Structures are given as structure tokens and as C-alpha cells.
Amino acid sequence: MTVLEPFGARLRRAMDERGPLCVGIDPHASLLAEWGLNDDVAGLERFSRTVVEAMADRVAVLKPQSAFFERFGSRGVAVLEKSVEEARAAGALVVMDAKRGDIGSTMAAYAESFLHKDSPLFSDALTVSPYLGYGSLSPAVALARESGTGLFVLALTSNPEGGEVQHAVRADGRTVGATMLAHLAAENVGEEPLGSFGAVVGATLGDLSSYELDINGPLLAPGIGAQGATPADLPRVFGAAARNVVPNVSRGVLRHGPDVVALRDAASRFADEVSAAVSGG
Ligand SMILES: O=C(O)c1cc(=O)[nH]c(=O)n1[C@@H]1O[C@H](COP(=O)(O)O)[C@@H](O)[C@H]1O
Secondary structure (H helix, E strand, O other), rough: OOOHHHHHHHHHHHHHHOOOOEEEOOHHHHHHHHOOOOOOOHHHHHHHHHHHHOOOOOOEEEEEEEEHOOHHHHHHHHHHHHHHHHHHHHHOOOEEEEEEEOHHHHHHHHHHHHOOOOOOOOOOOOEEEOOHHHHHHHHHHHHHHHOOOOEEEEEEEEHHHHHHHHHOEEEOOHHHHHHHHHHHHHHEEEOOOOOEEEEEOOOOOOOOOOOOOOOOOOOEEOEEEOOOHHHHHHHHHHHHHHHHEEEOOHHHHHHHOOOOHHHHHHHHHHHHHHHHHOOOO
């Protein structure tokens, strides 16, 4: 297999060159309607192509949300394949948001679907769920190491319901979420300039100073915009780990379409606010 430079190194460089913002490609039916598009495969394709055209040559990361493509069956997935390919060709890193998680042998097939270089859906990284046990993700960790890709593991999610699982306290006194962060820190030991095994940590969660967020890996932070968090929250939520945060905005940017210039302006306003907040400016 052609081996890419590790995802963490590629991501760090992209964050340095383009800023850390991740824009989501989330073609909600309501957004298709707002954009004057039909809720069908042609509308999906137009939406996705517009976002890629507007963003892929300037933001560090694009994150397509697979569910909105799967909704249309195989033709929707074909649009997803094309979007991933075009976004990567234009220089963006693609984090496939498919939140996969299963017993190890099945997990291996999920990993192949997104992280093997010959897969039609090959992406730079994949979101995964560790709630069948962190160890069930091992085939994905192994393939990511082999192919120079990365994972974002759901540790502390942005939604209010996540706490009942992630804040649960284990017999050793640690919360489940903290345990996931510790597993990721172990994966990333010694990696420079940044490990490839990231955590998803919601920007909506308030002060997380009781958590060890310094996992030497990226922290994907959804929740900015439509879910109520703002870039100004990042230092308060993430403290010193803010330098490794990849803030995600989906609807907060996408609602400005379909005009490409308006989409770019919206993303660049978020990017400026992130940079002012994280650099203390
Ligand atoms: O893994 C994710 O990206 C994710 C994790 C999480 O904890 N919360 C969360 O909102 N997301 C995703 O991030 C995006 C947020 O979209 P907006 O709320 O429109 O910005 C959606 O695609 C969600 O599926």
C-alpha cells in the first residue's frame, strides 16, 4: 500500500497553513430547501459540489456527514465518493463522519471501507464510536497506522444526552470519557508533531479542566454555530489544549449558501474568530 505521511503530521501542517477550521458537509433536507434545491440526488450533488468548490482550496478539513448521503441509497453514496475525491484533490483533508463502531472483525471491514487507499470512500480520517469497548477499534487503529490515516474517537460528545454514558464513573474512579482520552494519549505517545488518533470533544461542554485533554492528538470540536457554542468558548472549554482543536461548523456556515462567496465569507468569519480566541487576540 502507498503510505501517506501520518495523518497527524498532515493535519498539523494544514492547520498551520490554512487555520484549524473544519467545515461540515451536512446536506440536511431543510438546507436543500433553503438553497432552492430539490430533496433528491440532483439536489444533493449540487449542494455537495458547491460546498467543495467553496471550501476545499481554503479550509484545513472538510467533514462530510455520511448519513445525509446514505439517505439516498447507492446514488447518494456515489455523490459522497465524488465529493471526497474532489475535496482531497483540491487540498482539503477529509474526515469522514460515519461514526462506525462494531465487534473487532466487523470493525476491520468498516476500517477498510474508509481507510484503505483502494476504497472508493478512502478518506484521511474517520469518526468512530468506542462504545463497544475501546479495544474493538483495534483493527481501525492498525489500518490507520498502516495507511497514514487517522481516527476521531467519540470521547465527550456535544449532545446533552452523551453524559449518561461518557460521564459515568467506572470502578477505578475514572469517567468513561476520561478513559477514552487516556487510550488515545497512549496511541499518540512519541508522535511528532501531532498524533493521528484524535478525540471528539464538544465545544458545547463548558469547562473541561478536570479532563486530561492533552492527548498529543487532535480534538475535533463540533457544536459551534447551530448547537450554541461560539469560537470565543474554545479557550474556556479546552484550556492549553486549544492549540490542538479542530473546530467544526456545519449549519452555521452552510445556511449562508448557495452563494459561494457568502459561504466563503461565513467560513472566514468563523476562522477569524477562532484564531482571535485561540491566540488570545
Ligand atoms: O463526530 C462529530 O462530528 C460530531 C460529534 C458530536 O459530538 N457532535 C456533533 O454534532 N457531531 C457532528 O458535527 C456536526 C455538527 O453540525 P452543526 O451542529 O450543524 O454544526 C454534525 O455532522 C454532527 O453529526
